Amino acid sequence: MSEFPFTLQSYPQAIIHFDGDAFFAAVEQSIHPHLKGQPVVTGKERGIIACASYEAKALGISRGLSLHEAIRLCPKLKVLPSDYETYSLYSKRMFDIARRYTPMVEEYSIDEGFADLTGLRRVHHTSYEEMARRFQKDIQSELDITVSVGLSLTKSLAKLGSKFRKPAGFTAIPGADIENFLKLTPLDKVWGFGPNTVALLTKYGLKTACDYAVRPEEWAEKLMGKIGRELWGELRGSSLYPVVTEEKSSYCSISKCKTFTAPSSNPEFIWAKLVRNVESAFIKMRRYKLRVRKVGVMLRRQDYRQDGLEIRLSRPVAVTRDVIPAVREMFEQLIERGTAYRTTMVVLGKLEPDGEQQYELFEAPAQVEKRRALSDAVDAVNERYGKHTLSLAPSLFLSQNRQTARDDQPQRKSALLGGETRRQRLRIPRLFLNV
Ligand SMILES: [Mg+2]
Missing domain, CATH: 1.10.150.20 (5' to 3' exonuclease, C-terminal subdomain)
Known part of the structure; x- marks a missing residue:
C-alpha cells in the first residue's frame, strides 16, 4: 500500500475539463427560447435520439433511443432535426471563451474541452477556482447554455470532476x-x-x-x-497527459449515413442516396485537405440487418467521380433486388494529406488532372451557392423525388440573418433570437 496523502500541494498544475450539458438540445433551447423548460430532442433526421434535454432525460429519454419509443414515453416531445452548423458555431464560441483565460485549450470534442490554467493566477489576479467559475459564468451569460466544470491537477481528475455534478456543476479537487x-x-x-x-x-x-x-x-x-x-x-495528481492545443483537423475516418423516411426498394433511389452520401463525405474530406485510400459502403435493410463491403483504392483519391466506379461495384454486390432498405452509409478510411498526385500505370495524367480541375470548380460553385448545387447525375433523382418529414431541414438552413449568404453565416449565433 502506498503512503497518504498523494500530494500536499493544492494545484501544482491546474487543469479544467468542461462539458456542455445536453449540448445540442441546449443550443436549440438557446436559439429557440420558447423551447426552454420543455422536453427537447435532436436527431429527427436519423430516427434515433442524438441528444436529449434534461427535461426529456427526466422522463427516461436518452441518447440512442428510437424516436418512436421516445414519443411513446412523451407524446409532447419536441423533436428537432440536427443542426450541426449551429452547434459548431456554439462550440467555437465556447472554446473562444476558454481561450480568453489561457491559450492552452484542447478541443476534445464538439462540446468538451480541457484548459490548462497553470501559472496564470497573477495574470488574472485571482485563484484557479475563481478563474474556472468565471469561465463557467461567461459561457452561461454569453451563450445561454451551461457547462459542467471540473478543476484539478490532471486531465483524468478534471474529467472525473466535471462528471461528478451535472448539469451546471462545479467540482474542484485540490491535491488534499x-x-x-x-x-x-x-x-x-x-x-x-x-x-x-x-x-x-x-x-x-x-x-x-x-x-x-x-x-x-x-x-x-x-x-x-x-x-x-x-x-x-x-x-494520484501527477499530470502525465498534456493539454493538446492543436485544432482538430486530423480525422482517422469520415462517414456519412442517411436514413430514408420511408424504406425503399427502388435501387435507383437507394443508389442516388448513396451517391449523395459519397459526395457529402468527399466535400468534408476536401475541406480538411485530405484524400482517401479506403472506401466502405453499408446498406441497412428495413429489418435493420445490414451488409457492408470495403475496398482499398489503387491510389489515394480526392475527386468524388474517381471513386464512383468502385462504389458502384460494391453497391451492385450488396443490393438485393426487391428488398426494402432504410439506410445507406459510406466510410472513408485511411485518410492522408492531399499532396502530390499519384498516377496508376496506364492512367492518363491529363485525364486525372482534368477531373481534378473540374472537381475544384464544382467545390467553388457549391461553396458559393450551397452544398449540392452542383452534384453528380445520380443524385438528381433526389430533387425530383423529395421526401418529407425526416428530410426536414433545420430552421437555421432556411432562415438567413441580414448579411448572411447560405455559406457565409454570421459567427454570432445568439443574434438568431426569435423573441
Ligand atoms: Mg456533453
Missing part, C-alpha cells in the same frame, strides 16, 4: 481532496477504464478508483502496461 474523491468514484467512471479493465480490476477485489491508486505503481504497470501506470499517476 484527491483520495476522498477517488473513494467516491467507481472504477467504471475513470476515463480510460473500459468494461474489460473494470472486470479485471474487480476480479482483484478493487471497487473504487482509490483502491487502484493506492496499489503500488509496479502492480498497475504489470497488470495494464504503460497505460495502467500513466492512469495510476494521473489519478
Whole structure:
C-alpha cells in the first residue's frame, strides 16, 4: 500500500475539463427560447435520439433511443432535426471563451474541452477556482447554455470532476481532496477504464478508483502496461497527459449515413442516396485537405440487418467521380433486388494529406488532372451557392423525388440573418433570437 496523502500541494498544475450539458438540445433551447423548460430532442433526421434535454432525460429519454419509443414515453416531445452548423458555431464560441483565460485549450470534442490554467493566477489576479467559475459564468451569460466544470491537477481528475455534478456543476479537487474523491468514484467512471479493465480490476477485489491508486505503481504497470501506470499517476495528481492545443483537423475516418423516411426498394433511389452520401463525405474530406485510400459502403435493410463491403483504392483519391466506379461495384454486390432498405452509409478510411498526385500505370495524367480541375470548380460553385448545387447525375433523382418529414431541414438552413449568404453565416449565433 502506498503512503497518504498523494500530494500536499493544492494545484501544482491546474487543469479544467468542461462539458456542455445536453449540448445540442441546449443550443436549440438557446436559439429557440420558447423551447426552454420543455422536453427537447435532436436527431429527427436519423430516427434515433442524438441528444436529449434534461427535461426529456427526466422522463427516461436518452441518447440512442428510437424516436418512436421516445414519443411513446412523451407524446409532447419536441423533436428537432440536427443542426450541426449551429452547434459548431456554439462550440467555437465556447472554446473562444476558454481561450480568453489561457491559450492552452484542447478541443476534445464538439462540446468538451480541457484548459490548462497553470501559472496564470497573477495574470488574472485571482485563484484557479475563481478563474474556472468565471469561465463557467461567461459561457452561461454569453451563450445561454451551461457547462459542467471540473478543476484539478490532471486531465483524468478534471474529467472525473466535471462528471461528478451535472448539469451546471462545479467540482474542484485540490491535491488534499484527491483520495476522498477517488473513494467516491467507481472504477467504471475513470476515463480510460473500459468494461474489460473494470472486470479485471474487480476480479482483484478493487471497487473504487482509490483502491487502484493506492496499489503500488509496479502492480498497475504489470497488470495494464504503460497505460495502467500513466492512469495510476494521473489519478494520484501527477499530470502525465498534456493539454493538446492543436485544432482538430486530423480525422482517422469520415462517414456519412442517411436514413430514408420511408424504406425503399427502388435501387435507383437507394443508389442516388448513396451517391449523395459519397459526395457529402468527399466535400468534408476536401475541406480538411485530405484524400482517401479506403472506401466502405453499408446498406441497412428495413429489418435493420445490414451488409457492408470495403475496398482499398489503387491510389489515394480526392475527386468524388474517381471513386464512383468502385462504389458502384460494391453497391451492385450488396443490393438485393426487391428488398426494402432504410439506410445507406459510406466510410472513408485511411485518410492522408492531399499532396502530390499519384498516377496508376496506364492512367492518363491529363485525364486525372482534368477531373481534378473540374472537381475544384464544382467545390467553388457549391461553396458559393450551397452544398449540392452542383452534384453528380445520380443524385438528381433526389430533387425530383423529395421526401418529407425526416428530410426536414433545420430552421437555421432556411432562415438567413441580414448579411448572411447560405455559406457565409454570421459567427454570432445568439443574434438568431426569435423573441
Ligand atoms: Mg456533453
